[in-house]
Amino acid sequence: MSEYLAIIIFLFVGIGLVLFTFFLSRLIRPANPYPEKTQNYECAEPPIGSSWIQFNNRFYIFALIFVIFDVEAIFLFPWAVAFGQLGLYALVEMMIFIFILLFGLFYAWKKGVLKWV
């Protein structure tokens, strides 16, 4: 278990070091905010409305396709590691698995989902 300890320690040391540099710069930097300065940047014009808007649902569709293929990739990892001991049966079975998903990709392609407009 002790090799995984390094991950936790790197997490805390990383956060700590960044917070430390923020603190260090806070000690020496000026701080003089006023309304004009803290306004959002929009090409030197006063910003119009909030930018927290509904965005194109294209992003959502790509995220969905990504989830499918990323989960597939996670399934492929144990297969790839153990492949040396598994032989032809595993190769054929994984090819069937990949082809079913590729069929899904081509379906999405023909439906025009992969087109970015």
Add this chain to the structure above:
Amino acid sequence: MEIAGIFKYLYEKLASTGLSQAWVDIISYSVAALIVFGFLAVVALFLVWWERKISAHIQQRFGPMRTGWHGWLQTIVDMLKLIQKEDITPATADRPVFYWAPIVAFVAAFMAYVTIPFGAGLIVSDLNIGILYIIAITTFTIISLLMAGWGSNNKYALLGGMRSAAQVVSYEVPMVLAILSVVLFAGSLSMVQIVESQAKIYQWYIFRLPFGPIAFIIYLIAGTAESNRTPFDLPEAEQELVAGFNVEYSGMKFAMFFFAEFVNMFTIAAIGTTLFLGGWQGPWLPSWVWFMLKTLALVFVLMWFRWTFPRLRVDQLMEFSWKFLLPVSFANLIIAGWMKYSKWFNW
């Protein structure tokens, strides 16, 4: 000269002081984390200067020349300036999200170095899930970009953040599949074992025809896209989005994004070296010198891309990934599986 011996000596000194094993581990890992941080800071400062010099020479300019020999002090001076700059948070921003975005960006880039082998024995912790862990942890960069885009409450920043999320997500799958074909041959996820499976130069995965070079090229393209660099730098396209997700950032927070970007580029090159170019293996020179030489050569290739290729359009970018890279990388994986099964390589 091998550096690993020094660390081993120090670790044994620490262990002989009579502390309990848990404390010895905690102290040694913390020291390792600080050393890695220092190393990355030096590397990032050097890479920023190097990128400026390379871009200048490609465009027949000189680049920074005034501070130090050929301007090598330039980035250090820049950093000293950035640390004194006022840190402005927009009044309408989502403050905690805005504050934590650069921290997440840096920590995600930094944590990958837990299991990157810098040389024979020079690895913080040889995790048995090595490469899977690195893929998982570097993907957190997307979250930081989204946090920066959303938290700034700025239209350019939001557009840049959304675009980069879509882009990184699209190129993640071909990249993972390219890495998988190497894992298939190495039969292990551990970075050290992957390097050890390429002891001779003809065993390097880049030279294992036909699947190796294809996987390497897919990895390099996807890696360029993952680190948001030209020709895939739409998230921060200066001409249309001013700077993308980091428009509203200033001072140290901006510096952290910049730092994380260069650390990410170094990570991409380091993983490419480990997986395809034989890692630290090489004759005559110490192992860490070979690792650095190969990694910096790959970094140079990434910089060369940046100053040679024009930027893609956003629809070209997405369709290239889903309609070309993804099918090719699946086909490549099946070819690699067949080669492994039929014992194509007898070495």
